[in-house]
Amino acid sequence: MSERVLMKGNEAIAEAAIQAGCRYFFGYPITPQNEIPAYMSKRMPKVDGVYLQAESEVSAINMVYGAAGAGARVMTSSSGPGISLKQEGISYIAGSELPCLIVNIVRGGPGLGGIQPAQSDYFQSVKGGGHGDYRLVVLAPSTVQEAVDLTMEAFDIGDMYRIPVMVLGDGMLGQMMEPVEFKPFQGRALPAKDWATTGTRGKRKRNIVNSLYIEPQALEEKNLARLEKYRQIEQREVKYEMQDCDDADIVLVAYGTTARIVKSAMKAARREGLKVGIVRPITLWPFPAAVLHNLAETAKAFLTVEMSMGQMVEDVKLAVNGVKPVYFYGRTGGMVPAPADILEEIKKIYGGEK
Amino acid sequence: MARPKALVDMSQHYCPGCTHGIIHRLIAEAIDTLDIQDRTIGVASVGCSVFTYKYFDCDMQQAAHGRAPSAATGIKRVHPDTLVFTYQGDGDLAAIGTAEMLHAAIRGENITIIFVNNAIYGMTGGQMAPTTLVGQVTQTSPYGRQIETQGYPMKVSETLATIEGAAYIERVSVDSVKHIKAAKKAVEKAFRYQMEGKGFSLVELLSTCPTNWGLSPIEATDWLRENMLPHYPLGVYKDKGGEQA
Amino acid sequence: MRMDLCQEMILAGFGGQGIMFAGRLIASAGMIAEKEVSWLPSYGPEMRGGTANCHVIVSDQPVGSPIVVAPTTLVAMNRPSLDKFEDAVLSDGLLIMDSSLIDRKIKRKDIKVIKIPATRMAADMGAGKLANMIMVGQWIKETGLLSMEIVKMSLEKVVSANKQDLMDINIKALELGYQY
Numbered sequence: 021m022s023e024r025v026l027m028k029g030n031e032a033i034a035e036a037a038i039q040a041g042c043r044y045f046f047g048y049p050i051t052p053q054n055e056i057p058a059y060m061s062k063r064m065p066k067v068d069g070v071y072l073q074a075e076s077e078v079s080a081i082n083m084v085y086g087a088a089g090a091g092a093r094v095m096t097s098s099s100g101p102g103i104s105l106k107q108e109g110i111s112y113i114a115g116s117e118l119p120c121l122i123v124n125i126v127r128g129g130p131g132l133g134g135i136q137p138a139q140s141d142y143f144q145s146v147k148g149g150g151h152g153d154y155r156l157v158v159l160a161p162s163t164v165q166e167a168v169d170l171t172m173e174a175f176d177i178g179d180m181y182r183i184p185v186m187v188l189g190d191g192m193l194g195q196m197m198e199p200v201e202f203k204p205f206q207g208r209a210l211p212a213k214d215w216a217t218t219g220t221r222g223k224r225k226r227n228i229v230n231s232l233y234i235e236p237q238a239l240e241e242k243n244l245a246r247l248e249k250y251r252q253i254e255q256r257e258v259k260y261e262m263q264d265c266d267d268a269d270i271v272l273v274a275y276g277t278t279a280r281i282v283k284s285a286m287k288a289a290r291r292e293g294l295k296v297g298i299v300r301p302i303t304l305w306p307f308p309a310a311v312l313h314n315l316a317e318t319a320k321a322f323l324t325v326e327m328s329m330g331q332m333v334e335d336v337k338l339a340v341n342g343v344k345p346v347y348f349y350g351r352t353g354g355m356v357p358a359p360a361d362i363l364e365e366i367k368k369i370y371g372g373e374k
Numbered sequence: 375m376a377r378p379k380a381l382v383d384m385s386q387h388y389c390p391g392c393t394h395g396i397i398h399r400l401i402a403e404a405i406d407t408l409d410i411q412d413r414t415i416g417v418a419s420v421g422c423s424v425f426t427y428k429y430f431d432c433d434m435q436q437a438a439h440g441r442a443p444s445a446a447t448g449i450k451r452v453h454p455d456t457l458v459f460t461y462q463g464d465g466d467l468a469a470i471g472t473a474e475m476l477h478a479a480i481r482g483e484n485i486t487i488i489f490v491n492n493a494i495y496g497m498t499g500g501q502m503a504p505t506t507l508v509g510q511v512t513q514t515s516p517y518g519r520q521i522e523t524q525g526y527p528m529k530v531s532e533t534l535a536t537i538e539g540a541a542y543i544e545r546v547s548v549d550s551v552k553h554i555k556a557a558k559k560a561v562e563k564a565f566r567y568q569m570e571g572k573g574f575s576l577v578e579l580l581s582t583c584p585t586n587w588g589l590s591p592i593e594a595t596d597w598l599r600e601n602m603l604p605h606y607p608l609g610v611y612k613d614k615g616g617e618q619a
Numbered sequence: 620m621r622m623d624l625c626q627e628m629i630l631a632g633f634g635g636q637g638i639m640f641a642g643r644l645i646a647s648a649g650m651i652a653e654k655e656v657s658w659l660p661s662y663g664p665e666m667r668g669g670t671a672n673c674h675v676i677v678s679d680q681p682v683g684s685p686i687v688v689a690p691t692t693l694v695a696m697n698r699p700s701l702d703k704f705e706d707a708v709l710s711d712g713l714l715i716m717d718s719s720l721i722d723r724k725i726k727r728k729d730i731k732v733i734k735i736p737a738t739r740m741a742a743d744m745g746a747g748k749l750a751n752m753i754m755v756g757q758w759i760k761e762t763g764l765l766s767m768e769i770v771k772m773s774l775e776k777v778v779s780a781n782k783q784d785l786m787d788i789n790i791k792a793l794e795l796g797y798q799y
Contacts, residue, residue, distance in 0.1 A: 026647045026658070026776075044451060052662055070451045074444065075477035081476070082441035089435045090415070094448070112438050135663045196642065196685050197658035199650045217449065219413040219431035219456045228427050229435040277685075284683035340522025358688055 024199040027166045029189060030055035030315060032200050033123055034063065036171035037095055040205050042121065043069035044094040046083035046104060050075060051135045052191035053125035054098040056324050065266070077102040081122075082107030088118035089229035091216030093175050097123035099191075100133060100141055103149070110184060115231030117246070119178030122156075123173070123187045125194040130355035137191035139276060142331035146305045152166025153243050155250050157185040157257065158304040160275040164198035170302070176208045177257060179254055182215075188304065190327065192277045212216050218292030259302035264290070268297030270369055271315050274325040274334050275301045278357065285362035296366055304332070309339035316343040322368050325362055326350045347374055378402035380411045382431045391411055391584040391591025394422060397430055397490060398599045401556070403458070404562040405432065408569065415449050417442045419471075421463040422496040440471025443478035446485045459486040465495040468504040470529045476528075482539030482573040487566045489530060492581040493602060494560040500586030504528040507601055512586070527605060531578045534613035537559075541573035547550045547580040547603065549595045556608075567615055580606055623742075624685055625679065626764050629704050631672035632717075637751035640777070642673035644755060648765045648773035649677035657685040659696045670699050673788070677764060690760065693783025694754050696720065696737070717750060733761060735799050741792060749792035756796020766799060 027035070027348040034056045037045075045060040057073065057122040058288055063183065064071035074080035080096050087094040098106060113120060126141045127133035133372055143149075145158045154224045157177050161167035167189060173186040208359045217227050234240035261279075274282040279300040299315065301308050312322070324333040342348050352358045368374045377383060380402035388394045391534075405411050414432040418424060418438035429433035435443040442460035450458040467475050468491050480486060494512055495501040502515040505527050507517040515577040542564055546557035557579055580592035580602050589597055596615035622778040632638045642658050649656035659674040660670070672689040686748055692713045698721050701714075708714055710729045718734035725732050735757050737750035775788055 024644070024650055026656070032540050036652075072447070072451065075473050077478065078441070079444040079474050082438060082444035083448035083451075085437070085441075086445035086450075087452050088448070089445070090449045090452040092448075092452040094452075094745070109437055109441070116436075151613060168402070191662070192685065195660055195662050197646060197687075198682070199656060217415045217435055219432065219433055220411075222412040227429055230425060230427055232436055238760065248610070249622050253385055280682070281684040287683070290619055356686055360688070361682060 024201050024304035026197050027200050028055055028197050029333055030165050030194040031059045031165050031292060032168050033097070033171050033187065033189070034046060034059035034110045034340050035202065036168040037121065037235065038063055038067060038069070039202055040093070040172040040175045040207075040269065042093040042175060043067065043096050044087045045069070045071050045091045046074055046080040046087070046094070046096050048074050048080050048098065050099045051193050052127055053097050053123065055097050056123060063121060070097065077105035081113075081287070084120050085113050085116070085118065086110055088113060089116065089217050091213040092217055093179075094264075095123065096119035097125065099125050100129045100138075103141060103144065106121065107144075107170060110156070111152050111154065112231050113148070113184045114154035114156070115152060116229050116304045117182040118181050118184065118229065119175070120184050121187065122184060123171075124192045126188065128352065132197035134354040135191060136243050137193075137277065137327060137356060138352065138354055139190060139327040140329070141188070141329070141350060142304065142326070142328060145186055146307070146335070155183070155305055157181075157183055158188050159185065160188045160302060161193065162228040162276055162279050162300060164196065165195060165200045166302075168200050168202065172205050176210065179210045180208060180215070181253055183249070183253070188276065190277055191235060191354075199326070200289070209234070223225045231365060238270055245257070253284075254306040257303060258306045258308050260301040260308035261302060262311065263295035263298050265315055266318070267295050268318075269295045269320045270297075270324050271312075271319045272296060272298045272325060272362075273301070273312065273322055273332070274298065275304060275332065276328055279357055281357055282362055284359040285366065288359060288363050289366050294366060294370060298306060299334070307339070309335070312336060312339035313341065316340045319344060323344040323365060323369060324348050328352055380405040380408045380414070380431050382429055384428065386429055388422065389585040390595065391522070391582070392422075393492075393581040394490065395574055396554060397488065397546045397557075397581065399602055400558045400561045401488060402430065404458050404565050405457070407452050407562060408457075409458050410563055410569065412564070413455065414459070415453065417446045417449070417460040418457070419460060419466040421466050423461050423463050423466070423490065424497065426461045441467070441474055442466070443474040443483070443487060443581070445472065447478060447481075447483050450483065450485050454484070457486070457565055459488055459565070460486045462490070463496065464489070464491045464493065464505040465505045468530050469537060476534075476537070478538045479534050479574045479576070481538040483539070484568055484571060484573050487576040488561065488569050488578055489578045489579055490581045491530070491606065492583040493527070494586050496583050496586055500583075503514050505530070507605055509600075514597075520586040529606065531576070531611045534576055539574055540576070540613040542567050542575040544610045545578040545580065545600065545606060547608055549582070549598045551581065553608070572615055577581050578606075579591065580608075624763060626675070626677045626691050627689070628675045628692045628694065629672055629687050629690040629707070630675065630694040630696075631670065631700030631704055634671045636671070636696050637672050637748060638671045638696065641751040641755050642675045643679065644737040644770065644777050645765070646675050646757070647777050648770045649710035651772050652680060652765055655682050657682040659685045670697070670703070672700065692758065696750065696754065698723065711763060714736045715754055715761065717754065728770055733757060735796065737796065740795060740796050741799070744791065744795065746792060747787050748779060750774060752789050753796035754798070757799055759793070767793065
């Protein structure tokens with residue numbers, strides 16, 4: 021077993037990326053993710069990698085586009101306002117079917133918003149923040165250790181399906197320290213990047229990285245082929261954690277750091293004899309809809325808790341499909357729900373007040 | 375005149391009399407001369423140049439509007455031994471892509487920008503560009519470009535010459551055989567500099583747009599000479615290589 | 620006082636007093652002792668010259684919420700921090716306060732209060748910046764959750780490589796706090 025080290029979430033994500041073979045980082049400063057570029061600027065030169073601070077997030081994501089198209093393991097990181105700027109590039113990356121990692125350490129919004137933790141970028145991440153028909157795989161770690169594991173896996177998922185992957189954290193996860201263990205990276209068997217622009221080197225015909233299909237029929241064909249790929253991802257890559265749901269009257273649904281707080285509330289509820297369980301989506305897309313759909317048969321109600329005004333709750337409602345009531349409790353703007361407040365909500369549902 | 379190896383054997387989408395075809399040929403000839411076709415990666419931009427990824431017989435990427443220098447940066451950092459060039463028009467480079475162009479130069483990024491300046495947006499139907507001349511009539515400057523409300527035409531080569539990171543900046547024109555010969559040398563020199571690791575290079579090519587200027591091809595070259603050359607003087611604006619063009 | 624196996628702490632003071640460092644030292648010591656730990660800093664503009672605080676959890680169970688709402692221990696190194704967090708301390712909880720910087724009386728009657736003039740003690744030993752270590756030393760003695768040996772091991776990990784020459788003085792401050 022390798023040694024446990026105490027690390028900040030942001031730094032752990034950066035180290036995990038390097039250990040997964042990422043050698044190119046293009047970024048731009050924004051709080052609360054600044055430890056990621058800082059760490060990269062220190063480490064990349066020591067592993068013959070490239071750290072480049074671009075003139076804007078727009079430029080940074082297009083450097084990612086170029087490097088990904090050239091066949092590299094590459095990433096960028098930012099927070100809400102910067103991720104908004106990257107959406108143009110993300111859409112091109114999705115359209116050109118390039119793999120890369122985008123880390124969003126979410127802060128309160130909209131606009132300049134604040135710098136405290138939030139989950140208000142769920143829609144943007146999961147429903148397509150840029151233009152056009154596309155998806156990102158969105159991974160939502162709950163602990164620093166999970167941030168490490170998912171960051172490593174993100175590159176493999178990206179390469180396997182030629183799809184951009186987002187790790188969606190928040191300011192709390194980015195700033196907090198927890199013990200982490202860097203297990204030797206066991207990658208998946210991956211297809212060769214024979215589509216990349218590396219220079220033909222006299223060995224093959226030219227490769228073209230492109231998202232332009234001026235004929236609508238050709239574009240539709242391209243999009244439908246990608247849809248097929250999305251269906252495969254939905255079948256193979258769904259991840260979630262489930263606890264105490266077998267006898268649960270109320271199933272709590274929460275992701276990321278909020279799920280930790282919800283678990284504290286769940287323990288308190290169980291101590292008071294309230295039958296409460298939790299489903300924690302780890303992949304936000306593909307969303308673990310089937311497990312929630314099945315739980316609608318046994319549970320009496322669902323309570324979604326988020327650091328937002330209510331975003332993931334829409335996907336929970338789609339999954340539950342009206343079979344049982346789906347309630348919502350959220351804090352926003354950088355405020356974090358307290359376990360006691362969640363317990364209160366649980367009691368309200370039990371008491372029929374909601 | 376045989377087709378250069380680095381050009382794909384296909385008809386191009388450009389309008390009759392457009393000078394993009396000449397510029398494509400100059401680039402392909404330079405690639406052939408330097409014998410680097412298998413180590414060249416081009417980046418197409420948005421505008422009339424959007425389809426250039428089809429025309430060059432080398433690896434190509436198509437970049438978002440204005441972002442070609444950033445995409446080229448990503449490529450070059452991954453494959454430093456390749457020739458990486460972008461092909462951009464005046465709207466793409468000098469308006470929406472100003473920051474990307476400028477900062478690629480500031481970093482001394484070892485890439486080459488082929489900048490086609492025809493003083494108008496072509497693909498979208500002839501709107502005013504940053505390089506549109508004062509008084510020039512376009513779809514969106516129907517009374518002629520007014521300094522009071524629309525400002526001055528941007529001089530890209532002069533601006534970039536002030537940037538320390540830029541190794542080689544030259545403005546050429548494709549309005550005459552003599553100028554085309556000089557343009558050929560400039561493109562080749564920019565590519566050679568890049569292969570020698572000298573840093574950022576940009577060749578600005580004054581070009582015509584008969585369709586959107588509303589002129590015949592011959593009238594268009596005359597218009598270029600009479601109107602663009604006085605405002606955009608030809609010449610080497612920066613040369614860190616220590617040799618003459 | 621409560622002698623839980625779990626410590627949920629808030630350490631608070633001015634920026635520059637080494638609050639964050641003290642918290643990391645304890646979290647790291649907890650990790651060495653094979654406990655579950657978390658360290659969560661306040662971040663943003665308030666760090667620059669204003670008040671600073673961090674939340675530290677040391678537990679035998681996996682850490683749920685890393686946010687400490689009701690601390691079992693409050694380490695307060697200035698008056699604004701005491702004002703901000705005194706009411707939050709768990710009943711039967713512990714307050715360790717720097718009495719050289721805080722002069723007011725404590726309102727709470729249901730918590731154990733330890734007053735230690737850490738800043739003055741640090742100045743007396745010629746290491747004005749190590750009041751934080753004196754506070755941690757006292758915390759080790761009072762809670763008994765982690766041994767002095769473990770905390771010393773943690774110190775070696777947390778102190779950056781270029782400041783290892785400061786190890787001895789840090790240890791001295793820890794011991795001074797412990798013996799108070």
